[in-house]
Amino acid sequence: MHFPPLLHLRPHGAAADEEVAVEVPVALTVNGISQAVMLATPSDLEDFAVGFGLSEGWFTSRQELLDIEALPQADGIELALTVTAACEQRLKSRRRTLAGRTGCGLCGVESLAELGSRRPAVVTAPALQPGALDRALAALPPAQPLNARCGGLHGAAWCSSSGELLLAREDIGRHNALDKLTGALARQGADPRGGFVLMSSRASFELVHKTAMAGAGLLACMSAPSSLAIATARDLGVQLWAFVREGRATRYA
Incomplete structure (x- = not known):
């Protein structure tokens, strides 16, 4: 099943169709194991899989991600990620299931302790040019x-x-x-x-x-x-x- 990013719908009482944003469940699996289900717009999904996996710490570099396959399902899309064996082992030690929402606040965290452990390195801001x-x-x-x-x-x-x-x-x-x-x-x-x-x-x-x-x-x-x-x-x-x-x-x- 193909999910376009926009859908033509006619509002109640309207004379013409309007385009509305599509929101579908996107399930992310890693080496066959379910990791998260997010509600997202079905566009640029391979980018989404890589970015979400990196921000969640599922893998620490692009090289640990071996493959991404988008698999249409009856009521959504599965993004099947294949990672290295070492990466899979790390994931098994912290596996949890995430139900995501578009307006969520702490998308990848099941406890405050986990929130504290997911600390990125201190970064340096660029020097902005005027304007x-x-x-x-x-x-x-x-x-x-x-x-x-x-x-x-x-x-x-x-x-x-x-x-x-x-x-x-x-x-x-x-x-x-x-x-x-x-x-x-x-x-x-x-x-x-x-x-x-x-x-x-x-x-x-x-x-x-x-x-x-x-x-x-x-x-x-x-x-x-x-x-x-x-x-x-x-x-x-x-x-x-x-x-x-x-x-x-x-x-x-």
């Missing part, structure tokens, strides 16, 4: 073709220190969009340390954590930050900007 955030912000809408059609998708973009938008991904969930972006960077062998992440959403703890796990040192978000996002950014050395809008940006960490 970089404004240039990146202006480039984001054209880089979201699906959102332009339905208005329901978050965007995650990778930008140079001068504000040039180099890569973008979309998803109905902001965390998924960032996983897709970091997965795409990993698959391309790009070094995330020289630029920054721009998100169309608010700044949450998990976005800060995923940014640091990817090795990036700066996160800029269009909407407000949470207190835990600010504290985490300061703790990990991530430079955090929020309320990034035309002519405005506030630095919180």
Whole structure:
């Protein structure tokens, strides 16, 4: 079964169809063992698998991931990941099942103790050139073709220190969009340390954590930050900007 990223539906009482974002269960398995089920937009799913696996610590490098296969199911999609034997052994020691939501707060954690153990290395923020955030912000809408059609998708973009938008991904969930972006960077062998992440959403703890796990040192978000996002950014050395809008940006960490 094929799942398109957008669906044509006619609202009640309307004269014409509209395009709406598709949200489907995406099950991730590693060497045949179920690890997580997320709700996501069915686009760039190989990028999603790589980014989610790296942010969750399922594997520590792209080289440990041997294969990805997308398997359509009756009510969703299975992303079957094949990893090395050493990686599988590490996973068995911390296996748990995750039920994910698009608006979740702590997507990969089943206890506060585990949250504390998933600490990425301290990162270094790039030196932003004047006007970089404004240039990146202006480039984001054209880089979201699906959102332009339905208005329901978050965007995650990778930008140079001068504000040039180099890569973008979309998803109905902001965390998924960032996983897709970091997965795409990993698959391309790009070094995330020289630029920054721009998100169309608010700044949450998990976005800060995923940014640091990817090795990036700066996160800029269009909407407000949470207190835990600010504290985490300061703790990990991530430079955090929020309320990034035309002519405005506030630095919180």
